[in-house]
Amino acid sequence: MTTAPAAALGALGWSWTPAGRAAPVLVDLDLAIAPGERVLLLGASGSGKSTLLQAWAGVLGGADEGERQGALTVDDREAGAARGRVGLLLQDPDAQLVLARARDDVAFGPENLGEPVDEILAGVPRALEAVGLAALADADTRRLSGGQQQRLALAGVLAMRPGALLLDEPTAQLDPAGVHEVAAAVAALVVEHGLTLVVVEHRVDVWAPLVDRVVVLEAGRVVADGPVAAVLGEQGARLAQGGVRVPGRGPEHPPAPIAVPGDELLRATGLAVRPAGGEPIDLGLDLVVRAGEVVALTGANGAGKSTLLLTLAGLLPPAAGSIDALGAGEPAGWSSAELADRFGVVFQNPEHQFVAATVRDELALGGVDDSRVDALLDRLRLRHLADASPFSLSGGEQRRLSVATALAAAPAVLLLDEPSFGQDARTWAELAALLAAHRDAGGAVVMATHDRELVAALGAREVALSALGAARAVDRVDGGDTPVERPDTPGSIPVSPNERTGRTPLGERLNPVAAIAASLVPALLLVTTLDVVSAAVALALQLLLIPLLGIPIGTLLRRTAPVLIAAPIAAAAVVLYGRASGTVYAEFLLVRISDGSLELALATLLRILAIGIPAIALFARPDATRLGDALGQNLRLPGRFVLGGVAALRLLTVLRDDARLLERARRARGLGDRGRVRRALGLVFALLVLSIRRGSALAIGMEARGVGAPGPRTWVRPSPWRASDSVVVAVGIAISVVAVAAAVLTGEFTSVIG
Numbered sequence: 001m002t003t004a005p006a007a008a009l010g011a012l013g014w015s016w017t018p019a020g021r022a023a024p025v026l027v028d029l030d031l032a033i034a035p036g037e038r039v040l041l042l043g044a045s046g047s048g049k050s051t052l053l054q055a056w057a058g059v060l061g062g063a064d065e066g067e068r069q070g071a072l073t074v075d076d077r078e079a080g081a082a083r084g085r086v087g088l089l090l091q092d093p094d095a096q097l098v099l100a101r102a103r104d105d106v107a108f109g110p111e112n113l114g115e116p117v118d119e120i121l122a123g124v125p126r127a128l129e130a131v132g133l134a135a136l137a138d139a140d141t142r143r144l145s146g147g148q149q150q151r152l153a154l155a156g157v158l159a160m161r162p163g164a165l166l167l168d169e170p171t172a173q174l175d176p177a178g179v180h181e182v183a184a185a186v187a188a189l190v191v192e193h194g195l196t197l198v199v200v201e202h203r204v205d206v207w208a209p210l211v212d213r214v215v216v217l218e219a220g221r222v223v224a225d226g227p228v229a230a231v232l233g234e235q236g237a238r239l240a241q242g243g244v245r246v247p248g249r250g251p252e253h254p255p256a257p258i259a260v261p262g263d264e265l266l267r268a269t270g271l272a273v274r275p276a277g278g279e280p281i282d283l284g285l286d287l288v289v290r291a292g293e294v295v296a297l298t299g300a301n302g303a304g305k306s307t308l309l310l311t312l313a314g315l316l317p318p319a320a321g322s323i324d325a326l327g328a329g330e331p332a333g334w335s336s337a338e339l340a341d342r343f344g345v346v347f348q349n350p351e352h353q354f355v356a357a358t359v360r361d362e363l364a365l366g367g368v369d370d371s372r373v374d375a376l377l378d379r380l381r382l383r384h385l386a387d388a389s390p391f392s393l394s395g396g397e398q399r400r401l402s403v404a405t406a407l408a409a410a411p412a413v414l415l416l417d418e419p420s421f422g423q424d425a426r427t428w429a430e431l432a433a434l435l436a437a438h439r440d441a442g443g444a445v446v447m448a449t450h451d452r453e454l455v456a457a458l459g460a461r462e463v464a465l466s467a468l469g470a471a472r473a474v475d476r477v478d479g480g481d482t483p484v485e486r487p488d489t490p491g492s493i494p495v496s497p498n499e500r501t502g503r504t505p506l507g508e509r510l511n512p513v514a515a516i517a518a519s520l521v522p523a524l525l526l527v528t529t530l531d532v533v534s535a536a537v538a539l540a541l542q543l544l545l546i547p548l549l550g551i552p553i554g555t556l557l558r559r560t561a562p563v564l565i566a567a568p569i570a571a572a573a574v575v576l577y578g579r580a581s582g583t584v585y586a587e588f589l590l591v592r593i594s595d596g597s598l599e600l601a602l603a604t605l606l607r608i609l610a611i612g613i614p615a616i617a618l619f620a621r622p623d624a625t626r627l628g629d630a631l632g633q634n635l636r637l638p639g640r641f642v643l644g645g646v647a648a649l650r651l652l653t654v655l656r657d658d659a660r661l662l663e664r665a666r667r668a669r670g671l672g673d674r675g676r677v678r679r680a681l682g683l684v685f686a687l688l689v690l691s692i693r694r695g696s697a698l699a700i701g702m703e704a705r706g707v708g709a710p711g712p713r714t715w716v717r718p719s720p721w722r723a724s725d726s727v728v729v730a731v732g733i734a735i736s737v738v739a740v741a742a743a744v745l746t747g748e749f750t751s752v753i754g
Contacts, residue, residue: 005035005163005194006035006036006163006164006194006195006196007035007074007075007082007085007086007162007163007164007195007196008032008033008034008035008073008074008075008076008196009031009032009033009056009073009074009086009164009196009198010031010032010033010071010072010073010074010076011029011030011031011032011052011070011071011072011073012030012070012071012072012073013028013029013030013069013070013071014026014028014029014030014055014068014069014070014071014072015027015028015029015068015069015070015220016048016051016055016060016066016067016068017066017067017068018065018066019065019066019067021066024220025048025051025220026048026051026052026055026217026220026221027219027220027221028070028221029052029070029220029221029222030222031215031222031225033164033196033198034196035163035194035196036194036195036196037196037197037212037213038190038196038197038210038211038212038213039197039198039199039211039212039213039214039215040199040201040204040207040208040211040213040214040215040228041053041198041199041200041215041216041217042200042204042214042215042216042217042239042244043216043217043218043242043243043244043424044218044242044243044244044424044426045243045394045396045397045422045423045424045427046394046396046397047217047218047219047220048217048219048220049168049200049217050091050168050200050394052217053088053166053168053198053200054088054090054700054704055072055079056072056074056079056086056088056164056166056198057079057086057087057088057166057703057704058074058079058080058081058082058083058086058703059088059700059703059704074086074163074164075163083703083706083708083709083710084112084113084160084162084706084709085162085163085164086162086163086164086166087109087157087158087160087161087162087164087165087166087704088157088166088168088704089153089154089157089165089166089167089168089170090153090168090697090700090701090704091168091169091172091395091422092395092697093146093149093150093152093153093154093173094149094654094694095694095697095698095700095701096153096156096157096701096704096705097141097149097152097153097156097650097701098643098646098647098650098698098701098702098705099141099624099625099646099650100140100141100142100623100624100625100650101137101138101139101140101141101625102128102133102136102137102138102139102141102144102152103124103125103128103137103138104625104716104717105141105152105156106124106127106128106152106155106156106159107120107121107124107159107716108156108705109156109157109159109160109705109706110123110124110159110160110161110706110714111713111714111715111716112639112643112705112706112707112708112709112713113160113706113709113711113714114709114711114712114713114714115714116714117714117716120159120714120716121716123159123161124137124159125137126159127155127156127158127159128155130155130158130185130188130189131151131152131154131155131158131181131182131185132151132178132181132182133148133151133152133155136148136152141650142650142653142654142657143278144302145301145302145306146173146301146306146348146418147173147174147175147178147301147302147450148301148302149173150170150171150172150173150174151174151178151182151301154167154170154182154186156705157705158185158186158189160705160706161193162195163195163196164195164196164197164198165186165189165190165195165196165197165198165199166198166199167186167197167198167199167200167201168200169200169201169202169422170182170183170186170199170201171183171201171203171206172201172202172421172422173301173418173421173450174301174450175298175299175300175301175450176450176452177300178300178301179203179206179450180206183206183207183210186199186210187210197211199211202245202422202423202424202425203245204232204244204245204246204247205245205247208228208232208247211228212227212228213225213226213227213228214226214227214228214231214232216231216235216239216244218242224239232246232247236248236249237249240425242426243424243425243426243427244424244425245424245425245428246425250425250453251425251426251428251429251432251453252429252433253429253432253456253457254432254433254435254436254437254457254458255436256459257292257293257436257439257440257459258440259292259440260292261290261291261292261293262290262291262292262442263290263291264288264289264290264291265289265290265291265325265326265412265413265444266287266288266289266312266323266324266325266326266413266444266446267287267288267289267323267324267325268285268286268287268288268312268321268322268323269286269321269322269323269324270284270285270286270320270321270322271283271284271285271286271287271308271311271318271320271321271322271323272284272285272318272319272320272321273304273307273308273311273316273318273319274307274316274317274318274319275304275307275316276316276657276660278307280319280320281304281307281319282319282320283304283308283465285308285321285463287463289413289444289446290444291412291442291443291444292439292440292442292443292444293439293444293445293460293461294435294439294444294445294446294447294458294459294460294461295444295445295446295447295460295461295462295463296447296448296449296454296455296458296460296461296462296463297309297446297447297448297449297463297465298448298449298450298455298462298463298464298465299464299465299466300466303465303466304465305417305448305465306348306417306448308448308465309415309416309417309446309447309448310664311323312331312415312446313331313339313343313345313415313668314330314331314332314333314334314339314343315332315345315664315667315668316332316664317332318332325342325343325413326342326412326413328342331343335672335673336666336667336668336669336670336671336672336673337670337673339667339668339670339672340366340409340411340668340669340670341409341411341670342411342412342413343411343412343413343414343415343668344405344406344407344408344409344411344413344414344415344416345406345414345415345416345665345668345669346402346403346405346406346414346415346416346417346419347402347417347661347665348417348418349661350390350398350399350401350402351390351391351398351690351693352658352661352662352665352690353402353405353665353668353669354390354391354398354401354402354686355665355666355669355671355682355686356390357389358386358387358388358389358390359377359382359385359386359387359388359389359390359393359401360373360377360386360387362390362401362404362405363376363377363401363404363405363408364408365405365408365669365670366408366409366669366670368408368409372408373408376404376407376408377404379430379433379434380400380401380403380404380427380430380431380434381400381426381427381430382397382400382401382404385397391689391693394422395421395422396421396422396423396424396427399418399419399420399421399422399423400423400427400430400431403416403419403431403434405669407434407438410438410441410443411443412443412444413443413444413445413446414435414438414443414444414445414446414447415446415447416435416445416446416447416448416449417447417448418447418448418449418450418451419431419435419447419449419454420432420449420451420454428454432454432457432458435447435458436457436458439458445458445460447460505549505550505551506548506549506550506724506728507549507550507551507617507618508550509722509724510549510618510724510725510728511630511634511719511720511721511722511725512619512623512626512627512630512631512719513630513631513634513635513719513721513725514721514725514726514728514729515618515619515728516618517729517732518614518618518728518729518731518732519614519615519618519619519732520732521729521732521733521735521736522538522542522610522611522614522732522735522736522739523611523615524736525538525736525739525740526538526607526610526611526739527607527611527752528751528752528753529740529743529749529750529751529752530600530603530750530751530752531603531743531748531749531750532599532602532603532606532748533739533742533743533746533748533749534739534740534742534743534748534749535603535606535607535610535739536606537738537739537742537743538610538735538736538738538739539606539609539610539613541735541738541739542610542613542614542735543613545731546613546614546617549617549618551617556616556617559616559617560612560613560616560617563608563609563612563613563616564609566608566612567604567605567608567609567612568605570604570605570608571601571602571604571605571608572601574597574600574601574604575593575597575598575601576591576592576593576597577590577591577592577597578592578594578596578597578600578601579596579597579600580592580594580596580597581594581595581596581597582594582595582596583595624645624646624649624650625646625717626717626719627645627646627649628642628643628645628646629715629717629718629719630719631645632713632715632719633715633718633719634719634721639707639713640707640708643702643707644702647698647702651691651694651695651698654694655687655690655691655694658687658690658691658694659683659687662683662686662687662690663683666679666682666683666686
C-alpha cells in the first residue's frame with residue numbers, strides 16, 4: 001500500500017471571524033508544523049482549537065461564512081486547494097457518516113480521492129481493526145452507539161491515509177479501554193507512515209507521551225508552544241488555571257458526601273430495556289437509587305447505558321421488569337408536567353432538548369425564577385451567552401447548558417448522559433460541584449459516563465453494564481480504572497435467512513437503475529390514459545409477476561399500506577365530486593354520483609395501485625448506497641450530485657430517529673401535555689432547525705472526506721447490469737404495450753390528451 005508523504009501545516013498572520021460575530025475566533029496566528037511532527041493542541045473551551053483544524057482541512061466555507069486575513073497553508077498551498085492531504089475527524093461523529101453500512105462508510109473517503117480499488121479493499125479492514133470495529137463491518141451505522149460511531153468516523157479518516165491527521169476530541173465518547181485502543185492505533189499509524197498529527201483533546205495524560213510538541217491557544221492566540229515537558233512543566237500552573245487539564249494538576253474535586261444515602265427515590269426490578277427499533281437487552285437489573293447518592297452507569301460502548309437511562313427516566317417503556325419512582329409508580333405513566341417536575345434529564349445530544357430561542361429562556365422554562373437562572377449562568381460560565389441561541393453554542397457550551405436545564409427546577413432525580421463531555425478543567429469542576437450540591441441537598445444523580453474522574457469526584461456507586469447484557473453493581477470507586485467487562489467482539493451482525501442459505505431474491509439482485517426503469521415505463525403510460533381497461537390489465541399483470549421478486553408478503557403489505565389507503569380515498573373523492581355523465585344516481589349540493597364519476601373513480605383507483613404497488617415492490621428494501629453506486633456507474637451522473645442524494649437519503653432516516661428523540665425530550669421538559677397541534681408545530685420547527693444544522697455539518701464532513709476532490713472517483717462496489725436487469729426492463733415495457741393494446745382492442749382506450 002502506498003503512503004502519502006507527511007504534510008506541512010502553516011499559518012502566517014491568519015485570522016478568522018465567523019459571519020455574524022464581531023470578534024475573531026482566531027487572531028494573527030503564526031504557526032508552522034513540520035512534516036511528521038506530532039502536536040497536541042490545547043486550550044480552554046472556545047479558544048479556537050476546532051476552528052483551526054477545520055481551517056487546515058479547508059472546510060470553513062467561503063466569504064459568506066466569515067472573514068479571513070493572512071495565509072493558511074498545507075504544503076505551501078492554500079489549505080482549501082489541498083483537499084485529501086489532510087484528514088479531519090470532527091467532534092460530532094454522526095456528521096461524518098454518510099453511508100448505511102460501516103465498511104462502505106470507511107471506503108467513502110478513499111473512493112472520493114480516486115484510490116485504486118484493491119488498495120481500498122485492503123485498507124478498509126485494516127482501519128476497522130485499528131479502532132476495534134472489525135466485527136461490526138456490516139453493521140448499520142445508525143444503530144451504532146455514539147462511541148462506536150466515533151470509532152467508525154476515525155476509521156474513515158485513517159483509511160484515507162492523508163499526509164496529516166487532524167483529530168478533534170477523538171476519544172471523547174469512548175469507554176476507558178477504547179480510549180487507549182484508539183490512541184495506540186493512531187500513534188502506530190502515525191509512526192508507521194510518518195504522518196503529521198495534530199490532536200485536540202482534554203485527556204492530556206493519554207496523548208502527552210505520544211506527541212513531541214504542545215501548542216496552547218487562548219482567546220484565539222498562541223500563548224505557549226514547545227516540547228511537552230517544557231510547556232507543561234514551566235507553564236503548567238497557568239495553563240491549569242486557564243482550564244487546560246495538565247497531568248498532576250487535575251481539576252478541583254467537590255467535598256465528599258456529607259451524609260449517608262437516605263430514602264429510596266428510584267427502584268428497578270428485573271429490568272430489561274429495548275432501544276428504539278432494536279432488540280431487547282436483558283440486563284436483569286435490580287437497582288435502588290437513594291436520596292443523597294450518585295449512581296454511575298458505566299461499560300463499553302454499545303452496552304445499553306443511554307437506553308437504560310431513558311428507560312429509568314420514563315421515556316422508553318421497559319422491555320421487561322418494573323420501575324417505581326418517588327412512590328408514584330412507573331414513570332412511563334406520568335404526565336409530561338409530572339415528569340419534568342420530578343426528573344431532570346440530559347440527552348446524549350444536547351440539541352435534542354433545546355426548546356427556547358435563547359440560553360436564558362432555556363433555563364427559565366417552567367417558571368424558574370430569575371435569581372436561579374442568573375446563578376446557573378454564572379456558575380457554568382454562560383452569562384455572556386444569555387441572549388444567544390442555544391444552537392449557536394460550541395459543543396462544550398451546549399453540554400453545560402443541557403445540564404443546567406436539568407438542574408434549573410431542582411428536581412428530585414437527575415438522569416444525565418455524559419454530563420462532562422467536552423469540558424475543560426474549569427467548567428468540569430463547576431459541573432462536578434453543582435452535581436455534588438444537588439446530591440448533598442438530598443437529590444439523586446444517575447449518570448451514564450466514561451469519565452472515571454467524575455465517578456471518583458462524586459463518590460459514585462458504579463453499575464457496570466457489559467455488552468453481553470449483564471449488569472453488576474460495584475462499590476464506591478477510588479478513582480482508578482475499574483475493569484469493564486468487554487466481549488471478545490464488540491457486537492454481533494444479524495444474518496438474514498438469505499445470507500444463511502446463499503439464495504438472494506431477484507428483488508435484491510436487481511440493479512436500481514433497472515428497477516427505476518421498470519417502474520417508470522408503465523407509470524408514464526398510466527398517467528396519460530383515463531380508461532379502466534389499460535389500468536386493470538397493467539395491475540393484473542404486475543400482481544402476477546411481483547411474487548417473482550421474492551418479496552415477503554408481510555413486507556410488501558407494510559410498504560404499500562399508504563398506497564392501499566390512499567387509493568380508495570382518492571376514488572371516493574372522484575365518485576362524490578367527479579363530473580357527472582350518464583345516469584345520475586344521487587345529487588346533493590356539490591355531490592353528484594353518476595355513471596361517469598363511478599367509472600372515473602374505478603380508473604383512478606386502479607391507476608394509483610398500478611403505479612404505486614410495483615414501484616414499492618421494486619424498492620421494497622431501499623438501499624441508498626446501491627442506488628448511488630448504480631446512478632454513478634450505470635448512468636454516469638456526477639459524483640457530487642449522486643453522493644449528495646445518498647447522504648440526503650441517510651439524513652432522512654437519521655431525522656426520523658431525531659423526531660422520536662425530540663418528542664421524548666419535550667416530554668421530559670414538560671411540553672408533552674400540550675394539544676396535538678401545538679405539539680406537532682413545535683416538533684416540526686425543532687426538526688427543521690435540527691435538519692438544517694445536520695445538513696450543514698454533513699456537508700462539512702463530506703468535504704473533509706474528499707467529496708469534490710479533483711480527478712475521477714473510484715467506485716469500490718460494482719454495480720453490474722445483468723441479463724435479469726434487461727429482462728425486468730423489457731417486462732415493464734411489455735406490460736405497457738399489452739395494457740394499451742387491450743384498451744385499443746376493446747374500444748375503451750382514452751387518452752388525457754384527447
